[in-house]
Amino acid sequence: EVQVVESGGDLMQPGGSLRLSCAASGFTVSSNYMSWVRQAPGKGLEWVSLISNGGSTYYADSVKGRFTISRDNSKNTLYLQMNSLRAEDTAVYYCATSPTGAKFYFAYWGQGTLVTVSS
Amino acid sequence: EIVLTQSPGTLSLSPGERATLSCRASQSVSSTYLAWYQQKPGQAPRLLIYAASTRATGLPDRFSGSGSGTDFTLTISRLEPEDCAVYYCQQYGSSSWTFGQGTKVEIK
Numbered sequence: 001e002v003q004v005v006e007s008g009g010d011l012m013q014p015g016g017s018l019r020l021s022c023a024a025s026g027f028t029v030s031s032n033y034m035s036w037v038r039q040a041p042g043k044g045l046e047w048v049s050l051i052s053n054g055g056s057t058y059y060a061d062s063v064k065g066r067f068t069i070s071r072d073n074s075k076n077t078l079y080l081q082m083n084s085l086r087a088e089d090t091a092v093y094y095c096a097t098s099p100t101g102a103k104f105y106f107a108y109w110g111q112g113t114l115v116t117v118s119s
Numbered sequence: 120e121i122v123l124t125q126s127p128g129t130l131s132l133s134p135g136e137r138a139t140l141s142c143r144a145s146q147s148v149s150s151t152y153l154a155w156y157q158q159k160p161g162q163a164p165r166l167l168i169y170a171a172s173t174r175a176t177g178l179p180d181r182f183s184g185s186g187s188g189t190d191f192t193l194t195i196s197r198l199e200p201e202d203c204a205v206y207y208c209q210q211y212g213s214s215s216w217t218f219g220q221g222t223k224v225e226i227k
Contacts, residue, residue, distance in 0.1 A: 047209075050216070060215070
């Protein structure tokens with residue numbers, strides 16, 4: 001069974017850094033497309049970043065230059081390094097995955113981890 | 120960037136009625152690149168439809184997707200109480216993934 005579990009969300013001050021993790025089971029992160037999607041409180045969904053099975057990375061303009069997506073194949077885990085945090089980064093961050101050939105949509109989702117940026 | 124506009128914002132219907140949700144793109148989207156999701160309160164989104172009309176594994180056949188170009192539709196043929204949720208369309212284009220703002224379906 002495909003499963004992803006996020007962790008690492010916390011209350012952070014503006015300008016701070018945080019790393020989110022997404023532990024995968026039932027598949028290998030290096031074989032799938034892995035993404036982060038966020039949802040601000042009471043708002044809609046916003047794609048944040050994706051790493052392909054080949055290792056190519058993509059970012060939304062709103063986080064480009066501040067966030068870095070990566071994976072550790074030995075731990076079968078996806079990460080999102082978040083630097084220079086802003087109040088508008090406050091959201092539930094979901095990890096999502098899709099199998100090879102299905103990079104156009106997000107097939108499986110975790111339950112999310114909450115990041116709050118506030119002074 | 121392609122902008123997706125969903126309508127209506129809220130749909131209030133009775134059980135057994137038909138729900139028609141619209142997703143309009145600011146420019147043409149390949150049908151291969153259009154998906155729909157359901158998000159119930161307090162839950163993560165769930166993939167319903169991909170490639171505009173292909174149902175995800177296990178999805179009841181009362182859910183169907185259609186459309187092409189700039190106009191796409193999600194139809195729930197006979198609403199059930201558990202269909203109360205927010206529904207999002209999503210597209211892929213130019214190495215970017217975007218979502219519509221969502222349609223809330225309420226059951227009377």
